Amino acid sequence: MDEREKMDEEMMQELKLIFVEEMQKRIASLEQSLVLHDREAIQHLGHKIKGTGGSFGFENVSLMGADLESAAIAEDWQTIEKTIFKLVDWQSENE
Amino acid sequence: MAHILVVEDDRLNIIIFRKILEKRGGFRVTHSEDVPEILNLCASGEIDLVIMDISLTKSLYEGKLVDGITITKLIREDPASARLPIILATAHAMRGDREKFLEECQADGYITKPITDHDGFIAAVKKLLAVRVTEEES
Numbered sequence: 665m666d667e668r669e670k671m672d673e674e675m676m677q678e679l680k681l682i683f684v685e686e687m688q689k690r691i692a693s694l695e696q697s698l699v700l701h702d703r704e705a706i707q708h709l710g711h712k713i714k715g716t717g718g719s720f721g722f723e724n725v726s727l728m729g730a731d732l733e734s735a736a737i738a739e740d741w742q743t744i745e746k747t748i749f750k751l752v753d754w755q756s757e758n759e
Numbered sequence: 760m761a762h763i764l765v766v767e768d769d770r771l772n773i774i775i776f777r778k779i780l781e782k783r784g785g786f787r788v789t790h791s792e793d794v795p796e797i798l799n800l801c802a803s804g805e806i807d808l809v810i811m812d813i814s815l816t817k818s819l820y821e822g823k824l825v826d827g828i829t830i831t832k833l834i835r836e837d838p839a840s841a842r843l844p845i846i847l848a849t850a851h852a853m854r855g856d857r858e859k860f861l862e863e864c865q866a867d868g869y870i871t872k873p874i875t876d877h878d879g880f881i882a883a884v885k886k887l888l889a890v891r892v893t894e895e896e897s
Contacts, residue, residue, distance in 0.1 A: 679775065682771070682774055711814070716872065719772070
């Protein structure tokens with residue numbers, strides 16, 4: 665591994681830690697919004713998650729964000745619930 | 760060193776833009792969501808390029824909430840900043856959005872978030888900065 669690759673690797677590791685920490689708050693907000701049936705909050709959070717995950721090396725999280733956003737627009741509560749559970753699983757794998 | 764203004768409301772995206780642009784690109788980065796401050800900075804000649812998020816949640820202009828498209832139009836209206844390179848950044852990725860947004864506010868580029876290709880992003884920024892230098896010299 666050359667110097668540049670080492671620096672990139674270190675930067676990505678640091679970014680991943682920042683992302684996982686912030687996602688704890690966002691997933692907690694999602695769970696609360698699910699209980700409150702707050703469709704708009706879920707759509708907004710889904711959009712934000714879609715727009716960030718991949719930048720931090722978590723493309724799968726961006727895809728889950730996109731699923732949440734479109735399910736919120738379609739008022740598909742079954743998919744919303746399923747996707748939030750998938751995010752909770754992702755969180756426990758990355759703690 | 761080129762100075763880049765990042766207009767963005769998401770904490771995570773501010774971090775990612777800073778990391779990529781400062782660490783990878785070697786640029787100087789300033790962040791703002793405050794519309795009068797953005798317009799002043801752009802008109803001051805201190806800024807070489809703007810990264811503009813489209814969906815903003817806290818940016819007010821004359822008492823009204825405005826998005827990145829409106830702020831880009833305001834930057835363009837001022838002769839002092841009319842030709843400043845602006846790259847729109849958005850997680851809206853519907854077909855046709857790119858053309859619609861670029862035409863609406865005369866931005867120079869468009870990137871989709873998340874930014875999975877960090878090097879490609881830096882290359883796009885450098886390309887627009889090079890055009891600006893060539894224009895200034897001519």
